[in-house]
Amino acid sequence: MTEQALASRSGSYTVPILAMVACQCGLHACMGGMRVALPLQALQLGASKLSIGVLVSCFAVFPALMALRFGVYTDRNGYRLPALMAASLSACGALSAWAASSLWLMFLAAGLCGTGSGFGMIAIQRAASRQAMSREKRLQVFSLVALAPALGGLFGPLATGRVIDVWGFSTAYLVLAVLPLISVLIASRVELAGGETVAASAKSNFKSSLGLLKLISLRRVMVLNLLIVASWDLHGFALPILGHERGFSATEIGAIFAAYGGASLIARGVLPFVAERFAHQYLPLAAMVLLVLLFAVYPLLPLPWLMMLASAIFGVIVGTVQPTIMLLLHESVPDKRYGEALAIRSMCNQISITVLPLLYGVFGVFMGVATMFWLMAVLLSAGVVAALKLITQNNNGRESLSSEKIL
Structure with a gap:
């Protein structure tokens, strides 16, 4: 069943959108937790304030550099494959932090988690918009989708801080890695077509974007x-x-x-x-x-x-x-x-x-x-x-x- 067909069915977008919101909550919770854990661990390892600034900036710099390419990819492939890619990047970021023995690996972990969260939001916002056939319904959809960063940003840091206090950083990173993996499971079960090919997108590059x-x-x-x-x-x-x-x-x-x-x-x-x-x-x-x-x-x-x-x-x-x-x-x-x-x-x-x-x-x-x-x-x-x-x-x-x- 295609995205357009699902969009045309009255009320059929509710379950897919709720699934997408849950998926993005996992990605944002992972990033929110990493924004707490990585700087704290870096400080414990004696990192300078400049290094902490670079570490935090990696959450934003990596997705900024890759956003346009991913936007074109999403236009070509719909929702499922981009969402799976986004969740995989976030999980790899958390696992990289778990294995981190240097600041360079922490920089990589921050970049992967920030990129996964940013890519996931692009894929979800695009797919969600196609499930509504009127301006009113589309505004409702965007309002629901906007809950994901807020909920993820609330749950992720709170849970991460508690896990760090009780079990330490390694356990916290493993818990954070589970969140995007759950998102992968949810994304794979959302009934949206992901393979539509768009001629205009196929021509797109940085300049045309x-x-x-x-x-x-x-x-x-x-x-x-x-x-x-x-x-x-x-x-x-x-x-x-x-x-x-x-x-x-x-x-x-x-x-x-x-x-x-x-x-x-x-x-x-x-x-x-x-x-x-x-x-x-x-x-x-x-x-x-x-x-x-x-x-x-x-x-x-x-x-x-x-x-x-x-x-x-x-x-x-x-x-x-x-x-x-x-x-x-x-x-x-x-x-x-x-x-x-x-x-x-x-x-x-x-x-x-x-x-x-x-x-x-x-x-x-x-x-x-x-x-x-x-x-x-x-x-x-x-x-x-x-x-x-x-x-x-x-x-x-x-x-x-x-x-x-x-x-």
Whole structure:
């Protein structure tokens, strides 16, 4: 049975999508656990702070370098084979850490796990989008898929930390290796066709993939996406510094972070059930306007509970707008090249996650934390403009998405 046939059957996408979400939870839990275990073990072995920075960056650099090739591969082969490849990479990463006797093997382990998680998300987002036949259903699907990183990121570090305390690093790596293997089992049982061949994808290479950015709509969606990533990175980077300057305790700072995580998870969980009530084209505009206001007032909040409230609002905004951006991304490119578009997004996200904290550190030294929040508010104003143009474009009719235009 083909992906299209499954998509046409009423309600038939529910079980496959839940299986895909479970598969991605395993991949993200593995990566989340590795992000805890590898730096801790490296520190115990006497690694320098620079080495730890390189180790953490490997989780993002490797998938950024390979994302476009994997996007093309996914467009050619559908879901099953790419998902199996992603899970295999993650399992090999955990096993490499188990056998690691040097920092170089730890770098390799981090790269494999980051690559497996990133590749899995590309394959799952592409396959999941093909199981919905309307904008409302597609938004619901993307909301469900967005739960996987949040759940995996919550379970993986908690379980890994406990296993390390009780049984040590070696056992933790073996447990983490089991998670993607379970994902392999789940992926192999998802009834989605994985072998459709797409002529346009067969011609695709690095240059033609980046040629997708000639589409104005895709560029605008990417601006929104990168601004969300930048604001999320700044929030995570600057919040501990801001809290420390205000004299907040570690518990209070942790509670502020928890307010974001909990609100984001709740928003993603609720959105599938209320998606049909949203005017989807206006969500990015509303999100950008709220983010501008939020980042403008954030540094002025004097009390922990006020910052918790602001953090929770930020979590709701991010949790709501990210599935919407995925919907807009799907509608901005030819259907047969959606995997490539997801790869471009993944590549940009991974590069941003690697580079932005370094930039924030430099700017923070010269400008201070409060100024960084206000500068981000100014940058987010560009997102307001991009969102307005997307609304105008949708109202005037979408541009042609023929593959010939962008090859």
